[in-house]
Each structure stands twice: as C-alpha cells, then as structure tokens.
Amino acid sequence: MKVRASSLGFALAAATTLGFMDLAAAQSGDKTSRTLEQVRARGFLSCGTNTGLAGFALPDDKGSWSGLDVDLCRAVSSAIFNDPNKIKFVPLTAKDRFTALQSGEIDVLSRNGTWTQSREADLGLLWAGVNYYDGQGFMVRKKLNVSSAMELSGASVCVQQGTTTELNLADYFRSKNMKYEVVAFATANEAIKAYDSGRCDSYTTDQSGLYSERVKLMNADEHLVLPEVISKEPLGPAVRQGDDQWFNLVKWSHFVMVNAEELGVTKANADERLKSTNPEIRRLLGVEGDFGKALGLTADWGFRIVKHVGNYGESFNRNLGEGSPLKIKRGQNALWNKGGLQYAPPVR
C-alpha cells in the first residue's frame, strides 16, 4: 500500500515536471534567421490579421477566416505547403500590429496596414506590395442632405483612435479651416456603434472600411459614403526587414495573383491552362522554367496559388466586389490595362 502511494506520487511529480517543461516549450519558439525555414519547421504560417473587418479579414462563428487580406496569407500558405489552410491567424489591434511583426510573433502582417515612409524607415518593416489602394473618406446619414465633405463644418466625427485616420482628420479640417468635434474610440466597433446611435454626424475611416462597416449598421441604406478621399492609403502586406527571400516570397505571391488575372487564369481553369501555349502563362504556372527555386519553393508554386486561392480579381470579387455584401467597385484596384493601378512585374 505504502509503495503504491509513493510511486503514484512519483509518477504525479514526473508528469507535473514534464507538463511544466511543456508549458515552457510551448511558449518559446525556435529562432533561426530564415523565416521560410521556420515556417516549414513549424508546419504553419503565422499571419497577423485584423480583429474583424468584413471583406478584409473576418472570422465566422466557427473561427474560419475569409477576406482579401486573408487570401494573401492563403496564397503564401499554398505556395509553401500546397494547402491554403496551414495558417494560424493572429487577430491584432491597431496598437499591437507592428510590435507583433517586429517581435517575430507573426511571419507576415496582412492587416490593411497603410504603407508609409516612417513605418519602413523607423519601424524596420517592408511593404511587399499593395493589395488594395484606398483613401480615407466620410460616411454620413442621407437625411442630413450633405453631398460633400466640404459641407461638414461644425460636424461631430466618430473615429478610431491611434491610427493615421485620426491625424488625417485633424489635418483635413485644419487645412480647410473648418470646425469639427472629434469623438475617438479605442476600437472601430465602438466608433461605429456611437455613430449608429446618433452621437456623431459622420464616421471616418478608409473608404473600404466605410463600405464594410456600413453593413453592420441597422439600416445600411440610410447612410452614404461621401465622394471625397482625403488621403492616400496604399494597403498591403508587411514583413520584417533582413530576410529578403521571405520578402520576395510574399511580394511575388501577390504578383502571381495579379498576373493570373491579367492572363485570364482562374481557379476554375488553372488545370486546363497548364496546357496553354502562351509562354507567360506557362512560366506563371511553372510549366516552363523553374522560377520557384530562388524563392525556396517548388516550380509549380504559382499554379498552387491560383488553384487554391484564385487570381486577384476573383479574390476581390468574392470578398469585396459584386460577389459580396459590400459591393465595392474595382475603381483604382482594377488592373493597369483597365484603368486601375494594380500592376505586376512579369514572371521571367
């Protein structure tokens, strides 16, 4: 009896110690300089996203993420693992996003972040392209009969604090010599709630954000997005400086999607296009040449991305455009040959 009790105690102590060490092991990650190797060793991509912005990154009730920013991570995951789901999504607030990337907690920050000079020069980040050209705008109630931001003098404006949005707002009203009242909230959710309850005349954020927040309002049709854009907001994925291979991988994952749209390769016809005679398509899908090798990938990485995620146009349409509740027009985000700004260098 005595022996059994003590051996039980020993087993318990051993399991406890092991458990404790596991706690520590689960905490600390390995640290090699090459992100791609880390991702491969870990078995999944760690992707920083918005905590919830319809069209860009939004989890459903079951925790499955979708959106334009999410698709970019899915493209990277497909290129590496041939599987769009080997991703751990880390929802980040505006406050935490850059520190999370700097500290190595995430591999890529795909969280509608604006590409600015100081963020690259001071914070040590690199923007791997622009997957959405945006600008800050205003939303108002239709019944206010306001048709331009120039008529907003004296208005109350709800805004999320701690973003460039808050600064642009101050600059805009100052430069136009108009008075206004700012009501700043810690999160976009609180700001939009206060706008909805009538606390503010206007709500301001990136125009894409306005469209995607509008569907959360009680009567979305009663609200209007004003035509003025008061800032340039090129949104895109960011990575840490110092790992050029990883930077290229993320950058070209985006370019593959844009090139695929330009060349008319879609998720549905990707298999069939493998037999295409167009040399550009053949290079994109890895039938000709081995363009993945230098990125540390297989030759068919482009094919994997298009096959699993689709091209840029498909992704846009599914998440933001006609195929979504947001119904945002392509506008500046149309391809360069259709009057927009989306332009990808060739794969060759």
Add this chain to the structure above:
Amino acid sequence: MTSASSGDASRIQPPRTPFWRADWARGSLWQALLLAAFVWLMWSAIDNASVNMRARGVPTDFGFWNRPAGFDINQTLVPFTSSGSTYGRAFVVGLLNTLLVAFFGVIIATLLGFLIGVARLSRNWIIARLATIYVEVIRNTPLLLQLLFWYNAVLKPLPNPRQSVSLPGSVYLNNRGLFVPEPIFGAGSDWTLWALGLAIIASYVVKLYAARLRIVSTKRIPVGMIALGLVIGLPALSFLIAGAPLTWSAPELRGFNFQGGVRIYPEFVALLLGLSLYTAAFIAEIVRAGVLSVSHGQSEAASALGLPRGRSLRLVVIPQAMRVIIPPLTNQYLNLTKNSSLAVFIGYPDLVQVFAGTVLNQTGAAVQVISITMAVYLVISLVTSAGMNLYNRRMALAER
C-alpha cells in the same frame, strides 16, 4: 559548564553557535541573495528592453513630449489645438479630465452612498428592500457593463441637435450633450472673488468666536446662518457695487450643432453616472456597517439626554460611525479614481484614453507613456490616502 572558573554560578553561558548558523547571519544571507536576485532581474529587464527597443525602432527618450500632437480632443479644460499643442499638452488635458470626473464622482457617490446606506437601515420595509436590491444588483455586475449600459441609455432617448429639447434660460439638450449659457466675466468681477475669500475667512473667525463663547458662557450664536449670509452676501454686494460685470453667451444652433456656451458631453455624463452609481453601492454598505457598529446604547443614551433624533444622529452616532467608515471610504474614492480609466471604452478623453491610447499609438513610446500614466495614478492614490489619513487621525483623536 565551568562555573567554578568564572566564579559566578548564576551566569549561565548559552551554547555558542557558530556564526554561520546564527539566525542573524542566515537572515542576512537570504536578504542579500534576495537583493541580488532583485537587482539582477531589474538589470536584465532593462538590458533586454534596451536591446529590444533598439531592434524595433521604439523611441527610448522623452523627446516626443514637446512635439506637436496633430490630433484633436473634444472635451478640453485648457485650450488644445491639433496644430499648436504638444503631446505634453495632451497629457495635461487627459489628466484634468480624469481629475474632473473623479472629483464630481466622489461628491455624488458620497451623497448617494450615505442616502442609500441609511435607506437600507430604514424602518420602512419597501424603502429598505429597494435599497437592498439596488446594492446587490450594482455590486454583482461588472462596472464596464454598467458603463456601456449608461452610455447607451444616456444617448438613445435624446434627440438629434435639430430637434433639441429646449429648456428655460437658453439651455438645450440633445444627443451631443447639454448646452448651457457661458458666463463671461467683465472688468471688476475679480472683486467678487476677493469678497468671497474675505467672507470665508470671516466665517472662520465667527466659528472660532462661537466656540470660545460656548466655553465661557451658555450663549450660542447661529454660526451656520451667519456664515451662509457672509458667503452669499459679501460677494453679491461687491458684485452689485462693481456694476454687475457679467454677461452670458448663449449657445445657438449653427449648422450641425450648437455653438458657444458651455457644453456637457454625453460621455462625461455617462461615465460620471456609471462611476457614481457603482461606487455609491459600495459606500452604502460601508455606511451601513459603520452605523451598525455604533452600539445601540449610544443612541439610547442620546435620546435619554433629550436630544432629538436628527441631532443624536449628527452629534452622537455619525461621529463614532465615521471612525469605522473613513478607512474603507478612502479605498472607495481611490477605486473610483482608478475606475475612471474605463473611460477608454466609451470615448471619454481621460488620461488613459488620450495619453496611454492616442499618444502611445502615435509615438510608439510604450515604456515612457505607460510609466508616466502609472506614476500619475500612484501619486493621486498616495496624495488621497495621505489626506484621508490626516482626516482620520483628527476623527480618531476625538475618541479620548
């Protein structure tokens, strides 16, 4: 024991312990180790921080303090503009807003708390029950939930500016706040202020005189009435002599909203309401416990001396209850001040929302900003406890 050699049998030497087994030596060793561990921990934290901060391009100095802020704040007690004001100025604005809501919150919560505490002890069954329900519901739900509720409850029923509720005297109420006329003081109004100061000093003198009078004779003079007369009368007189140098700037509807006048923001009202009602429930319990702690014999003795019930409460029961009430009351005041940081959830520009929120985000100086914020609350706490301790000592001295 060689007692014979010492020649003194009554002196018994304790067994000599080697110094490494002596209590003081062991104790000192542990203390030294602890100190070393603490110093090492601090040093490595600072070392890590400096390495990490440099690697992440986080500013390590206080240079941001004098840089222009570039953002706006709605409720400001001192002038603040996005172009001309610095981050340091934003700190002052946030701090003043915190102090403002804490000051009024403490007053309202104290009044309400005493009222409800007494109501719980009321002989009226239904009043006592309602007070109990109030206390239990408030104390057992999170303050944050209550704040969100009040913010919605304050905002929802109010009309938009164009359909404002108009109250007499150019006072307007809408979902942007309460607008009241702003007094504008002309030349000579500082005399009124001087007169007020004079009146307060005079009242104090009267009080001292009354106290002496009570010792040497049975005569009593109505100190309260005289003081009231002085404090109201003197300033009023000087105000009239100076020719009533006061005009009012009434708010008027221009464009989207009212301009001019003094504005009370809905965020402020919701925060004040939530904090006062929450803290009042805790104060009520403290007051109840305090009153119950005074033995029944005291109030019986007071009424046997012929003191009416109101006076027996004021002169006998409350002073004794105060000794029990004050220490936990201090804690509640501090809690209220600290809880005012929940303002960040409803958009009231307090210290945490402005400084630890916007300024931290814009500058990235996390360590500096959070350290300053914590230091401010710490100082407020220490000053408040020091003040209340002083008051408590005075109350405690009355005991003997």
Add this chain to the structure above:
Amino acid sequence: MSDITAASNNGAPQAFVRTKASPDLPPPLAVGGIIGWMRENLFSSALTSSLTLLSLLFLYWYTPDLVRWLFIDAIWSAPDGEACRAPGAGACWAYVNAKIEFFAYGSYPRDMVWRVDLTLVLGACLAAWLLWPSAKRKALALVLFLVVYPILAFHLLHGLGPMLRGAMRGLADLFGSKALADMAASALPVVGTNLWGGVFVSLLVATVGIVVSLPLGVLLALGRRSKAPVSRFLCVMLIEIVRGVPLITVLFMANTMLPLFVPEQWSPDRLMRPLIGVALFSSVYMAEVVRGGLQAVPKGQFEGAMALGLNWWAMMRLIILPQALTIVIPGVVNSFIALFKDTTLVAIVGIFDFLRAVDTARLDPVWAGPTISATGYVFAATFYFVFCFGMSRYSMMMEQRLTRGRSH
C-alpha cells in the same frame, strides 16, 4: 397624593384633583397580522408613508413595461433578426439562443468543446471540494487545485505539448503499441489561443488569477509582515505600486511593455500577457486579504509556537497559516468575485471575453436591430449577477460560520 393633600390644606385654590381613573385607551388597532405589519413597516409616520407611496408608484409605472419587454413581447425563437426588428417587439431571446455557443466558447472548434467542458467540470469539482465546509482532506484538494489542475487544464485546452507527445511516442515505440502511437500523433490537437473566447475565457482569466494569487499573495503578505528589511521593502513596494494603479494600466503594461523586458524568444503568447497582468494584480490584493487574516490570528498563537521551539517557517506552515487561511476564505471568494467582474477589462488588449463576445455578436448584420444591444446587455448582466450573487452568498455564509465558531 400627599403633596396635593398638603396643598389643599394650605387653602390655596385647587387646580386639578383627579377623583376617578381616566378611561382606558382603546386597544392598538393591530400589532400582529398584515395590517399591523404594514402600520409598523410602511406607514409609521407621514414621511415613511409618502416614501412608501412614491416607491409603490415607481414600481407601478415601471414593472409592467419591464415584464412586457422581458417576457410577454419577447421573441423566443426565430431563424434570423426579422421578427425582432418588428415594431413593438421586446427582448430578442432568439438571438441569444442562436449565439449561445459563441458566447460560451468563442471560436473554439465546435467538435472539441468537450475539452473546455471537461476542464470546467474538473475545476468546478475541485472548487466545490475546497469550498465545501465539511469536506475532508482539503490540503490534497489545494495541491490538486494549485499544481496539478493548471497543468492538466493547459494540456486539455491548448493541446498536448511537444514533449508529452514525444514521451508518448517513446512509450509507443517501447511497447510497440499501434494504438498508443496513433494517440501520440492525434490526441488533443493544438487549439491556438486566438480561437479561445467567451465565458470560457472569462472563467479562465479569473481562475488563473486566483490560482496564481493564492500562493503568491501568501508569500507577499508574509514578506510584508516579516522583519527582514529587503523582503519587506520589496513586498511593500510591489503591493503599494500595483494597488495604486488601475487594472487597465497593468494590462497595458503586460501587453506592450512585458515583451520588451524579456529576451525575444521568451515573448509570451497574446493571451498569456493579460494573464500575467491579472495574476500580478490579483496577487497584491490577495496579499492584503491574507494580511488581514494573519492579523486576526491571536498573538498567543505566535508566542505558543515560538515557545514550542518551532522555527519561523514551521510556525507559519503548521500553526499560523492554517488558521489565517481559514479566516480569509470569505475574503478570497470576494476577491474572486471582484476579479471575475474585472475580467471584462481584458477586452482592451484584444482578448475575447464574454462581454466582448456579446458586444461583437450584436454587430452581426443577420441579427442587427434596435433591441439586440439591450438583449445582449441584459443577458450578460443576468449571467454576471447570478454568478457573483451566488458566490457572495456563499462568502457571507462562511463568514457567519466563522464568527459563530470563534465566538465560542
């Protein structure tokens, strides 16, 4: 009577002489029964009467509307927010019903929520063991609760760590068991903390706070009362600093400053950071609760222990702490209540607690409507109230038992 007689003998005019007894006063209307009770408790004076009437009027005006909104006009089941948006509709309980899993578990994978349930049930059993007044072997329960349970809970909730998995694989190789090898590969897959949410996270934060704060709080309290200068100074400093600042700033510190203070590879997980902040915060409050308990132990106990020749640690472990900790049980429960209410603040650093889940769910366009916010808040308030009120009743019961026990 003799005085009066004497007066009349003086021949002075007689003012009043009672010659016969005055009539009996009528009996009091009722001292017992409903009427008597009402006279006594509701209408004893003009002031109380008017207060009673005011209160009754207040109840009369508001209760019917409240009942109608909560129950009669409420929508109990609906596929989406259409019915709730109809004018005159009351609380939208259908929405709570549809979102209840989200409120409870956040985004935790639905096929694995049994892991959360199991953890909660185990924790509840252990807590009941500890808190049940007449339960036996509480020391064992305390060890299980403070040491074994946290580790078990971690592996259940988060998934098996790499070492345990490795150990299992090793065992499988040793015995050549295919079943064990399968288990090592697939048992309890990792569920990232970014999926955790809802009531489960609220309880987790509060429980971690309590589990950490019990031992740490005792240590801090002992340090604060000890005569050794360094330990006393450090403990007093920590306690006073953390007690002097709001929880929000502690959370900010844990979230943004902590990762800077540790080497980069140790940077804690996003959920771990607020947990560390909450644990620190609750520890210093626990230290003050325990200090109260230590002060309540009579001096004679210390002196008796010292007279027996026990050293400081033995005295504390065997004599003082068992008594002090029994005294502070109500205080500990009260701390837990306060902590549970305070868990709502972790939302500020992006953690998905219960209140945040309610707050987020009401923005769902499928359900959006005028009554959704109020319904969500009422549901959350009811949940917190039932939980906290129950706990506070328990703590009051314990307090009464303790005072009864000590007055003997």
